[in-house]
Amino acid sequence: MRKTPAVSIDLLLFLKPFSRNLWFLVLGVCIYAGILFFLLEKQENEALQNRSFISSGAMCIWFSVGTIMGYGVDFHVRTVPGRVLTVGLYMISLVLLATYTASLASNLTISKSKDIISGIDDIKNGKIPFRCIGIHVGTSDEDYYLREISGGNRNYHPFKSRKDIYDGLLAGIIDASFTDIGMGEYITNNIYCNLTLIGANFDKGVFGIVIPKQWLYAQELDVNILSLRESGLLDNLKIKWFQTKNCPDSTEISNAMGIESIGGLFLTFGVISILSLLLLGWKKRYIFKNCFFLLEH
Secondary structure (H helix, E strand, C coil): CCEEECCCCCCHHHHHEEEHHHHHHCCCCCCCCHHHHHHHCCCCCCCCCCCHHHHHHHHHHHHHHHHHHHCCCCCCCHHHHHHHHHHHHHHHHHHHHHHHHHHHHHHHCCCCCCCEEEEEEHHHHHCCHHEEEEEECCCCCHHHHHHHHHCCCCEEEECHHHHHHHHHHHHCCCCEECHHHHHHHHHHHHHHEEEECCCCCCCCCCCCCCCCCCCCCHHHHHHHHHHHHHCHHHHHHHEEEEHHCCCCCCCCCCCCCCHHHCCCHHHHHHHHHHHHHHHHHCCCCCHHHHHHHHCCC
16 A cells, blocks of 8 residues: 555644653752752842742742743842852753754654555455455456455456556555565565555465476475575575565654653753852851851850
8 A cells, every 4th residue: 555644633742752751850850950049049149038938939940940941030140059050950951952842843744654444354344445456457366356355346446567556556546456475575665665565464375386296306306495494595585585675764653752861961960959059068168167166165
């Protein structure tokens, strides 16, 4: 059959670029950074002063969310540790926004195929009009169709060659046809890239080599065929002629990006947050010394 792209509506497609765990991690980073900003900026930032703890905490979390989203916020940090922590958020914002944009664009442009039938049973049940089924006349395909599907009624679209069938599929003259599985794999993988195989195999048979009765070299033929099988040459020929694929893969699956893909980014942010806390401790060292001095006396 032809490869038919289908349009589907996914209301949550905008969430698909990132995995659920990654979204939760981003949310956790926003809350964690908001708590750090509260500790770093509460006493020295005018925008946070004269506010309750809940209001100040919400403002700090809003600052973290706005920085990561690249939107901007209503106030600016005033302390050196706060600026260091903001640099870490800018790093996360830069990578996440670029990755999200690229992944979302990929999800929107990937064409996913949806077949109108699932196999031979749908053809037998008339899911495709019989006049839209192409049959190579004078072949076993025609015999199978007359025997198993139409009950002897020649209601199909006849073709005189395989090439005519492939061209008819691409031109939309017919919607489906039958072919040998080996030939079908080779054709769809290497020549007609816009065609595809549908459903499981049916009408299975065996291959045979015709030889005269009581042929003098029958035993030698059997031995040589067995030798080719044991040496793996027959498998190599099968891979070469039936399983080699030169057509581009048009059924790509877009996977959501997980934490392991950009885990180093959040690890870097963790180091930066620790550095900002150390800077805060260094800045408050005189207060700590005075507290220890008063405790000693």
